[in-house]
Amino acid sequence: MDLIAAAPPEGPGAATAGDRKRDLTRTVDVAVVGIGYAGLPLAVAAAKAGHRTRGLDLSDFLVAQVNIGRPPVDTVTGAELDGVAGLLDATTDPAFLRDCSIIALCVPTPVDPHGMPDLEPLLAAARTVRHHLVPGQLVIVESTTYPGTTEGVVRDILEESGLVAGRDFGLAFSPERVDPGNTRYGFHNTPKVVGGLTAACSARAAEFYGKLTERVHVTRSPREAEAAKILENTYRQVNLALVNEFAQICHRLDVDVWxxxxxxxxxxxxxxxxxxxxxxxxHCIPVDPLYLVHRATQAGVPFRMAEQAQRVNDxxxxxxxxxxxxxxxxxxxxxxxxxxxxxxxxxxxxxxxxxxxxxxxxxxxxxxxxxxxxxxxxxxxxxxxxxxxxxxxxxxxxxxxxxxxxxxxxxxxxxxxxxxxxxxxxxxxxxxxxxxxxxxx
CATH class of the missing domain: 3.40.50.720 (NAD(P)-binding Rossmann-like Domain)
Incomplete structure (x- = not known):
């Protein structure tokens, strides 16, 4: 049976710094696990939409910077933090997670020195959520990963709580699309892709993001949403490799590449x-395609174009x-x-x-x-x-x-x-x- 849960409660809108004391007494509605380059923009967007939001991070420095209104990353401005001062704070203590309606995982998913996916930060975050998971919550993975991760290892960890995904709690994947330094496209006008474990999970995640962004696109499942993110960056990786190799040829032939x-x-x-x-x-182009290369190799279908593009760019x-x-x-x-x-x-x-x-x-x-x-x-x-x-x-x-x-x-x-x-x-x-x-x- 699909999960049936109430939509996240709506807040009064972005608060001013003068409202901080009053608004911070509200129950936290949205938790963002990982408040770095991708997590902090989501936290700000959620707070701006009126959600009482709290960031969770292992870094004392990141937490302290957010709490004094000083952005620790350049994907969020000081003015944006000031604009949500009454609705956003951060902590290193995960105990508040059980009180939240929505929990978003925005932790890094790097590769190891051998170019292999390192899911440990994501799995550690999932284990933290598992300890505080309660019925009715919606867990959204935003960390880039290969297809099948959300429905596989992340779901398995969360269900160790005794709760069943899609019935007792919601589960969805929605890839981050943060582009540092881009002044034309930010969180509010970059479409969000969402793939839920069930139709009800997708609908609830889409409703949440629909209040933060201008457009939400729903995929058939988390797998398609996971694959879409990697396709976006593989497209850039391959085309950059094409033009980089083309530049070398032009140099040899005395052709002006520009x-x-x-x-x-x-x-x-x-x-x-x-x-x-x-x-x-x-953090995307040199890393994300390797996640699909790894998964494709496991499936017996080598992703030769991405592998060659990686070699050219390297x-x-x-x-x-x-x-x-x-x-x-x-x-x-x-x-x-x-x-x-x-x-x-x-x-x-x-x-x-x-x-x-x-x-x-x-x-x-x-x-x-x-x-x-x-x-x-x-x-x-x-x-x-x-x-x-x-x-x-x-x-x-x-x-x-x-x-x-x-x-x-x-x-x-x-x-x-x-x-x-x-x-x-x-x-x-x-x-x-x-x-x-x-x-x-």
Missing amino acids: DTIEAAATKPFGFTPFRPGAGVGG SMPVWVASRARDLLERHGIAVRGARILLLGVTYKPDIADTRHSPAEPLAVELLGAGAEVSFHDPYVETYAVRGRPLTPVRDLRAGLAAADLTVIVQHHSVYQPELLAQTRLVLDPSGPATTKNGLQP
Whole structure:
């Protein structure tokens, strides 16, 4: 029998800081387990919709930052936290979970050093929820994972409570779609995908998200929702690999890859422009496809295109390092002892997230060749490569003037052309080509 439960109670809307004391006495309605890059935006959206929301995290730092109204991640602004001050707080104590109507799991799902899925953070979160699970609750998994996880190991753990999913409590999967630094699409105008264990589970999850976002799309089951998330990022992984490999061919054939992409992009149908760079980073593209590669291999159906795309993108920092060496040698500078400045060590422009940044493998190659590598990034104070700290450049103009070669890893907005004109040599694998000062695709 499908779960039948009341919809989450509606709140009065976003509260002001002056309402904090009064509103925080309300029973918590929504729990968000994991208040990092994906969990905190959900918590803010739920509170903004009027739900009394509490974040749960193992990190004392994250909890403290949220409670004083200071966003610990750049997917939420201080103004957004201030706007829900009366309806959102955080804790490291899971005891409150039994009082919640909805529990969302937003913990990381990384890969291990061998590229294998590491579900332990998600399973640990599920075990925490199991200890406090009560009838009538809806548990939603937002953590990216391979198809079958929600209906499989997560369900198994939760049902160790003695409660049955789909009858005593609801269970659904809804992948996070947070894009750090995207000012056009945020939580409210990015459609939500939902797949429930039963039709009633889907309906209840869709009702919840329908108050937070403009559109909700319901899939046949959690498996399709899980697969959709990985397909989205595999699509980007494959197309980035295509254009990255294409850039290498264009370089060898003396073809301007940027002019070529600009020309192809004039076609109004059948082509979406992707742009080459120093590599692919972040918490999604280098990781999520590996979850499906793993699951497909288990099923005896190798996901060859995703595997090859991973190899191409992983090779880009090595190729950029070889380009750097060639550029230096053409100007009579040996790479050993050369002063190389990396601009931007985050995985995308104008954010502070360094996870899986191509700057790390690029620096490893350059250091291994004997270069002296420093970095500048307006969003990153310190940066280490395999435990070895890189020298930070505080005075950008002086650093540019002193470097034998500057490599632009990420195009932060502060790196304007007039500033880069002070450099001796510039290698830009992620920007339009120009011949000035050796700037090349």
